[in-house]
Amino acid sequence: MDIAIAVEEKDGLTIAMLSGELNSSTAEQVQARLLELIGPGCKIVLDMSGVNYISSVGLRALLLLYRETMRQDGRIVLCGLTEMVYDTMFITGFLDFFETFATCAEGQAGIVRPS
Amino acid sequence: MESVCLPGTLEALPDVGAFVARAAQKAGLDNHAAYKLRLAVDEIATNSVVHGYDRAGQEGDLSLTAELTADRVIVILRESSPPYDPRQTPPPEDLDQPPDRRPAGGLGVYLALQGVDAFDYAYRKGQNCHTFVMNRTS
Numbered sequence: 001m002d003i004a005i006a007v008e009e010k011d012g013l014t015i016a017m018l019s020g021e022l023n024s025s026t027a028e029q030v031q032a033r034l035l036e037l038i039g040p041g042c043k044i045v046l047d048m049s050g051v052n053y054i055s056s057v058g059l060r061a062l063l064l065l066y067r068e069t070m071r072q073d074g075r076i077v078l079c080g081l082t083e084m085v086y087d088t089m090f091i092t093g094f095l096d097f098f099e100t101f102a103t104c105a106e107g108q109a110g111i112v113r114p115s
Numbered sequence: 116m117e118s119v120c121l122p123g124t125l126e127a128l129p130d131v132g133a134f135v136a137r138a139a140q141k142a143g144l145d146n147h148a149a150y151k152l153r154l155a156v157d158e159i160a161t162n163s164v165v166h167g168y169d170r171a172g173q174e175g176d177l178s179l180t181a182e183l184t185a186d187r188v189i190v191i192l193r194e195s196s197p198p199y200d201p202r203q204t205p206p207p208e209d210l211d212q213p214p215d216r217r218p219a220g221g222l223g224v225y226l227a228l229q230g231v232d233a234f235d236y237a238y239r240k241g242q243n244c245h246t247f248v249m250n251r252t253s
Contacts, residue, residue: 023128024161024165055157055158070214084146091229092222092225093211
């Protein structure tokens with residue numbers, strides 16, 4: 001149960017696509033890789049449509065990424081949350097602060113609009 | 116009754132998840148209930164490894180059983196890390212806090228306990244026994 005991380009730079013955006021499970025075996029790797037992408041004023045579109053499982057360790061990684069992005073005056077949005085990942089993020093209050101979009105294309109359009 | 120005995124390490128957690136997923140499938144749980152059962156056992160097992168065995172410098176097992184009754188699936192996790200009742204963990208009070216104020220941890224037990232139809236804990240014969248119950252008909 002590994003995770004794949006594909007990163008693409010496009011039109012000033014960083015698009016990162018995760019595929020797999022965000023759990024205690026993978027969260028550290030994801031956090032380390034995505035932290036590398038965060039810089040001053042970065043715009044990160046995190047495509048989660050391939051993530052079918054998230055545990056609290058994965059949520060913690062997302063929270064730390066969010067905080068670091070804010071610290072650097074950047075913006076991060078999540079796209080394509082699968083039903084149960086959405087559910088888990090909803091009941092833990094993560095959707096109160098994370099911006100989400102149904103698809104990666106909508107995320108790319110949304111992140112350049114004023115929030 | 117199915118059972119498996121795994122080492123109390125982070126590397127074993129995918130096997131914990133696979134065991135619970137099989138039990139959920141046999142029980143005919145829908146995807147939603149199956150996910151929540153797996154998440155609950157994963158969270159408590161992760162805590163047993165990280166906050167139990169590893170913190171105490173102990174080695175031990177994660178022993179799992181799954182039992183089907185007519186209307187329920189019951190998964191029991193037994194482990195011999197220091198006694199700890201997850202129900203004693205206060206529920207997070209800060210789920211509506213802004214992200215810079217909320218603590219980074221503490222969500223695992225909350226997700227586990229709120230996700231299953233019933234949870235029970237007992238300390239028996241030197242083991243933490245965590246019981247997770249999901250109703251088969253909901």
